[in-house]
Amino acid sequence: MKDLILKNALCKIKDGDDLERERVIRHYQPYIQNVVSHICKRYINWSSDEASIGLIAFNRALDTFDSEKGRTFLNYAFLLIQRDLIDYFRKENQHYQLSAMSSSEEDRREYKDQSKASLEIFKQSKQASSLVEEILELDEILRKFRISFEELENHCPKHSDTRLGLLEMANAFIESQELVDELFKKCLLPIKEFTRKTGYRPKNIERHRKYLITIIVIKLNPEWTHLSTFIAGGTGSVKK
Incomplete structure (x- = not known):
């Protein structure tokens, strides 16, 4: 979607146009799914919990994006999706730890493996999120020099x-x-x-x-x- 078209669509959405919101979400559904899969380091189907988190974050980006802050909408949406997924990974890791306390030995091993994998994804995503924030801050400064x-x-x-x-x-x-x-x-x-x-x-x-x-x-x-x-x-x- 071209910048001007997206800008007009965001204005309509903030004015309460729900049909425009649905149209933009449908247009960017592949983008949301690709971002979530990239962050999770594996293919994520649209019916998964991770995809739902990505969709909710993208929907929030439609309401809270501010073009005056020097960021592109997709960069901003990426950042919100990544932050929400990091929170999800953190909560899932805590859930595995609590559940393992009352499970069988076999289940505890499974929970341990799942917890370890979840924690690793969390660490990787946290590092990626930090890098994204640095890039966005740099991007904002470089725009003053007309550098993209x-x-x-x-x-x-x-x-x-x-x-x-x-x-x-x-x-x-x-x-x-x-x-x-x-x-x-x-x-x-x-x-x-x-x-x-x-x-x-x-x-x-x-x-x-x-x-x-x-x-x-x-x-x-x-x-x-x-x-x-x-x-x-x-x-x-x-x-x-």
Whole structure:
């Protein structure tokens, strides 16, 4: 569904148009099912509890999405589905532990295996959720620089030596608070001032401007532990 059509549909839904809500849900049913299957690491049919949780979360996203916060609707819906499934995995794990207390030895082994599997899925989903939140926060900042994730992959240098060189360049940039302040004040990379302070070639900076800005932003937010690992050794791109 195109952005403008989806935007109009969301407006109708918030105005109480139930037919429009059903139409949007039907359109995105494959998306919901694919997201739930991706998070659960296995195929999930539409009649499962996990799919129902995904549907409820998607329906809530229709009511609570705010385009002013700089996120796309599908990213927001993904985040809500993931959070609800994580809560579900946590509760299921507790349920298995309680049930095992009054079961036979065979049942206890089965519950133990199920609990272990559920907990592993929970841990994986929690890590994925944390990464998604970091990406959404980064995405919100990059939009101010008119940079989108869709184009980042094309701007990622293919050679590791180039990526390492840009990482060093980013480190040199953030050493100057004056350059950092100028970057966020105008939402533009101060190339002239940067080259004057460091001696880097302007053409090289401009060629990799979007990738360099992305690295700088990540370096300035060390609390993004998952994203930081992508650039720590010049390993490459950040993907959704």
